[in-house]
Amino acid sequence: MRPIPLAPPRIESLSWGHKFHTTADVLRLDGVHPIVSGNKWFKLQYYLAEAGALGKKILLSFGGAYSNHIVALAAAARVAGLTSIGIIRGEEPAVLSPTLLDARSEGMDLRFISRSDYHQKLIPASLSERYDPKDIYFIPEGGYGRTGARGAATILQLEDTSAYTHILAAVGTGTMLAGLTLACGERQQVIGIPVIKNPGTLVDEIRALLPADRWEKFRLINDHRLGGYARFTPELIDFMNGLYAEEGIPTDFVYTGKLFHAAHDLLQSGALPAGSRVLLIHSGGLQGNRSLTKGTLIF
Numbered sequence: 001m002r003p004i005p006l007a008p009p010r011i012e013s014l015s016w017g018h019k020f021h022t023t024a025d026v027l028r029l030d031g032v033h034p035i036v037s038g039n040k041w042f043k044l045q046y047y048l049a050e051a052g053a054l055g056k057k058i059l060l061s062f063g064g065a066y067s068n069h070i071v072a073l074a075a076a077a078r079v080a081g082l083t084s085i086g087i088i089r090g091e092e093p094a095v096l097s098p099t100l101l102d103a104r105s106e107g108m109d110l111r112f113i114s115r116s117d118y119h120q121k122l123i124p125a126s127l128s129e130r131y132d133p134k135d136i137y138f139i140p141e142g143g144y145g146r147t148g149a150r151g152a153a154t155i156l157q158l159e160d161t162s163a164y165t166h167i168l169a170a171v172g173t174g175t176m177l178a179g180l181t182l183a184c185g186e187r188q189q190v191i192g193i194p195v196i197k198n199p200g201t202l203v204d205e206i207r208a209l210l211p212a213d214r215w216e217k218f219r220l221i222n223d224h225r226l227g228g229y230a231r232f233t234p235e236l237i238d239f240m241n242g243l244y245a246e247e248g249i250p251t252d253f254v255y256t257g258k259l260f261h262a263a264h265d266l267l268q269s270g271a272l273p274a275g276s277r278v279l280l281i282h283s284g285g286l287q288g289n290r291s292l293t294k295g296t297l298i299f
């Protein structure tokens with residue numbers, strides 16, 4: 001299987017570090033690939049390897065109309081010479097989102113199912129007209145699972161990250177956070193910023209991906225003011241535009257905008273002590289901003 005060619009990620013410093021007597025650096029995974037941007041390729045890599053080892057030719061997964069996971073899977077499958085199927089939540093719209101258009105142009109077979117079928121992860125029976133079920137390799141929604149976490153663990157090996165005291169990342173399914181927690185050093189703490197409104201069972205879902213002796217290495221901190229999953233407030237948009245104007249870093253409104261906002265708060269409030277060396281994982285996802293009205297963001 002051919003690996004996806006990725007540009008090496010850069011580590012950049014935020015000027016806030018100074019202001020709050022800390023180091024605040026960013027691992028820019030957003031720049032590693034134009035489509036498979038951010039954390040998704042890292043989470044997918046061992047799923048693809050396993051599919052290859054099992055001789056599966058078709059990768060199938062689930063997502064919504066703006067899913068970073070779906071478009072990354074489509075691109076990764078094409079590079080690997082595999083077929084991809086995306087089971088998409090909701091009726092097929094008259095006009096496809098830019099995300100789904102990208103996925104389709106990467107060769108993905110898009111299948112739309114109702115929200116209630118999606119909730120149960122029902123596979124449309126019509127798939128068997130075209131595909132042999134035994135060729136299909138299933139990847140959980142969002143890449144959630146231990147295989148995804150193992151892949152995400154490699155993120156911390158891209159650069160020397162050993163001197164940081166805290167690793168901060170946005171949390172959707174928690175798979176990336178679990179990977180960072182697996183890979184972090186003895187003296188490092190991993191802090192996750194959930195982007196969903198009611199993170200209810202999230203801690204348990206992350207723990208399920210980790211050996212118990214790693215459970216104390218991560219914690220979740222909620223930033224409640226910025227809207228729920230895929231929602232945003234004017235404050236968040238202002239913050240993202242300010243971040244771009246001052247630091248030159250573009251973020252997405254679903255994940256990384258909320259991460260940077262929460263990180264700023266944590267440093268400003270002194271919740272992370274002076275002298276901390278903080279590494280923010282810029283996990284990409286910028287393509288999702290295409291769902292915003294033009295002109296909302298300055299980048």
Ligand SMILES: *Cc1c(COP(=O)(O)O)cnc(C)c1O
Binds near residue numbers: 038068172173176255
């Ligand atoms: C998917 C995604 C996340 C969350 O990753 P999980 O492993 O699901 O927690 C964070 N940031 C971006 C940009 C993403 O696309």
